[in-house]
Amino acid sequence: AADAGMSVTLLEGRPRLGGATFSFRRDGRWLDNGQHVFLRCCTAYRGFLDRIGTAHLVELQDRLDVPVLTPWGTTGRLHRSGLPSPLHLSAALSRYPFLTLAGRARVGVAAMALKRLDPDDPKLDETTFGAWLDRFGVTGRERAAMWDLVGVATLNLTAEHASLAMAVKVFRTGLLDTNDGADIGWSRVPLQQLHGDAAQRALEDAKVDVRLRTRVSALDVLPEGGFTVAADGATVSGDAVVLAVPHEDAARLLPPGALLLGDRPADPTVLAGLGSSPIVNLHVVYDRPVFDHEFAAGLASPVQWVFDRSANLGLPRGRYLAVSHSAADAEIDMTHQQLRERYLPALERLLPAARDARVEEFVVTKERTATFRAAPGSGRLRPHAHTAVPGLALAGAWTATGWPATMEGAVRSGLAAAEATIPGRVLPTTPPGAFPERTTTP
Ligand SMILES: Cc1cc2nc3c(=O)[nH]c(=O)nc-3n(C[C@H](O)[C@H](O)[C@H](O)COP(=O)(O)OP(=O)(O)OC[C@H]3O[C@@H](n4cnc5c(N)ncnc54)[C@H](O)[C@@H]3O)c2cc1C
Numbered sequence: 263a264a265d266a267g268m269s270v271t272l273l274e275g276r277p278r279l280g281g282a283t284f285s286f287r288r289d290g291r292w293l294d295n296g297q298h299v300f301l302r303c304c305t306a307y308r309g310f311l312d313r314i315g316t317a318h319l320v321e322l323q324d325r326l327d328v329p330v331l332t333p334w335g336t337t338g339r340l341h342r343s344g345l346p347s348p349l350h351l352s353a354a355l356s357r358y359p360f361l362t363l364a365g366r367a368r369v370g371v372a373a374m375a376l377k378r379l380d381p382d383d384p385k386l387d388e389t390t391f392g393a394w395l396d397r398f399g400v401t402g403r404e405r406a407a408m409w410d411l412v413g414v415a416t417l418n419l420t421a422e423h424a425s426l427a428m429a430v431k432v433f434r435t436g437l438l439d440t441n442d443g444a445d446i447g448w449s450r451v452p453l454q455q456l457h458g459d460a461a462q463r464a465l466e467d468a469k470v471d472v473r474l475r476t477r478v479s480a481l482d483v484l485p486e487g488g489f490t491v492a493a494d495g496a497t498v499s500g501d502a503v504v505l506a507v508p509h510e511d512a513a514r515l516l517p518p519g520a521l522l523l524g525d526r527p528a529d530p531t532v533l534a535g536l537g538s539s540p541i542v543n544l545h546v547v548y549d550r551p552v553f554d555h556e557f558a559a560g561l562a563s564p565v566q567w568v569f570d571r572s573a574n575l576g577l578p579r580g581r582y583l584a585v586s587h588s589a590a591d592a593e594i595d596m597t598h599q600q601l602r603e604r605y606l607p608a609l610e611r612l613l614p615a616a617r618d619a620r621v622e623e624f625v626v627t628k629e630r631t632a633t634f635r636a637a638p639g640s641g642r643l644r645p646h647a648h649t650a651v652p653g654l655a656l657a658g659a660w661t662a663t664g665w666p667a668t669m670e671g672a673v674r675s676g677l678a679a680a681e682a683t684i685p686g687r688v689l690p691t692t693p694p695g696a697f698p699e700r701t702t703t704p
Contacts, residue, residue: 263504263680264468271500272470273493275477279465280458282632283669288625292452295627296543297569297586299415299557303435303443304670306677314464316456321556322447329558330360330411333611338561340411342441348373350441360407360561369408372398377438381431381664387641391429392422411559412436412444415567417666418539418588418633428636428666448557452574481505481515483651502683506657506676509533509634520649523642527650535643536660538631540594544585544605545571547623551580552615564608583609590628598626633667634660647678655679 264270278284285292300307302322311317330338338359342350351373355366372395379386391413395405409421409429416432417424436444449456465472473493480492481503489503505512513530521528557569565585572582585605587593593601602624610616634640644662647655657679658672665671 263502263684264465264470266680266684268502268684270465270468270470271498272465272472273476273478273491273498274472274474277475278454278458279462279472279474280454281672282629283453283457285452285454289623291575292454293545293625293627294449294453294543294571294574294584296541296629296632297567297571297584298449298453298669300447300669301436301443302445302447303440304447304668306673307668307670308447310673311456314457314460316460319451319456320447320449323445325442326444326446328446329555330407330561331558331563331612332360332561333563333608335614336360338407340559342444345441347438347441348377351437358407361404365401365404365407368398368400368404372400373433373438376430376433379426379430379434381427381434383427384641386427386430387425388638389426390422390638391417391424391426392420394426394429395421407561411561414588415586416668417636418541419636420589423589423635423637425636425638425640427641431664432666446557448569450573478507478515481517481654483517483520483654487653489654502653502655504655504657504676504679504683506679508631508658509536509660510631512656512658516649517651517654520651520654521645522648522650523645528645532643536640537635537637539588539633539635540590541629541632542587542590542593542596542601543627543629544587544601545623545625545627546583546585546606546609546621547575547577548581548583548616548619549622550615550619551578552609552613552619553580553583558612560608560612563612564604565612568609568612580615585609588632594628594630598624601626636666647675647682653683655682 283298285294308317311320325342327339327341330340336359339354341354343353355369361369395409405421413421413424413429413432417428462472476493478491478493482490484490488499488501491498491503505515513533516530519527521530553570555570557567559567566588567586569584570580571584572579575582606621644660645656646662647657649656657675659667659675661675663671663674665674
């Protein structure tokens with residue numbers, strides 16, 4: 263909005279920007295609240311990094327390549343070639359050691375059927391991805407070895423709970439529509455540096471009045487037009503408001519009659535139906551290198567994904583590992599000790615070098631409401647940016663972005679909300695598939 267020439271005030275309840283992507287200091291070291299990755303197909307997110315001047319601080323694989331580790335020592339690889347989709351995955355599939363010949367055929371047939379589905383078809387939001395996979399005779403083992411490996415990390419739900427519509431979006435956009443969509447990217451620096459701090463600098467350069475530690479308690483529509491926002495004893499007024507808070511907070515703050523679902527008025531309390539899905543991250547520092555990869559997925563292990571974040575702490579490679587566990591309903595209430603007893607032996611089984619290493623630090627970060635639950639029916643509960651009140655727009659990864667709860671969805675929602683509040687103004691957007699040199703003021 264500031265790029266489009268608006269005078270903008272940003273009210274943030276926390277003492278920092280960055281929202282669900284943040285870092286914290288512990289014993290003088292920066293740890294992220296949770297490992298965040300993006301894919302090459304996340305064009306709006308990558309455009310956002312470019313806009314705030316941090317695109318050079320991320321790594322993006324030339325080609326998708328994921329080592330898949332097992333407790334019995336066999337390592338598989340999910341990787342792509344330069345061939346056009348779907349041939350780009352055929353070599354990996356034919357050599358993937360965790361599928362039988364029949365299993366590979368079933369994966370191929372299901373992938374081709376999935377490519378023909380439209381993620382915007384509301385019917386797909388009425389069933390689970392798991393129920394759909396069952397139609398192809400996909401076994402539990404194949405589901406774990408292929409579909410959940412990608413699906414759980416991106417949807418934050420297992421196939422048996424995830425909406426088919428969201429799964430189609432992820433697998434089509436990432437793996438099937440183009441050959442390079444799923445190349446994986448990650449930050450080389452703490453998230454706070456990549457997002458929050460850099461965004462604050464970019465906003466202030468764009469003359470945005472950024473007010474931290476300013477929690478909004480009420481949002482009112484004025485009879486004569488315009489809005490007032492009450493925040494920590496102060497009142498800010500404006501011609502337009504973007505409400506960019508999680509859905510639970512939006513439900514409390516939305517003025518009566520404002521929410522539209524499918525262009526019909528809806529009571530904001532229905533947003534509670536979006537629910538939440540937790541993520542648990544474990545940060546383990548060893549006294550010596552134990553890991554040979556940048557990251558890897560685990561199979562038949564409580565370790566879903568493990569990342570080498572040693573560079574983040576200025577340690578030699580392979581010493582600081584971040585273990586990311588999505589759809590963590592069973593783990594979220596475990597104690598520190600229970601998580602330690604579950605994950606350290608599991609890491610030793612996947613990484614033989616960890617067996618002789620000493621654990622110097624074991625830190626747990628839990629995000630109970632990490633994302634909304636992308637379950638069947640969630641599509642109906644995700645509003646578009648515009649509301650029934652002209653000048654009031656909604657933003658957030660939970661709104662109707664077409665994406666699951668991701669950084670990409672969050673950025674897309676922000677652009678849509680800014681456009682919705684500025685009638686007649688065309689804002690900089692990101693052309694699909696392109697990584698813009700720089701987002702410019704129109
Ligand atoms: C542990 C974890 C791992 C994840 N991994 C990935 C990943 O690998 N890849 C990926 O793409 N996505 C990932 N995500 C999801 C991604 O981080 C989120 O979808 C995205 O950041 C949400 O952005 P948002 O702007 O919608 O909401 P948020 O980032 O939650 O921002 C909302 C902001 O509103 C503020 N706020 C709330 N109420 C008020 C109020 N009353 N007044 C003022 N301010 C208020 C909050 O303080 C917050 O800063 C992960 C999330 C978590 C938690």
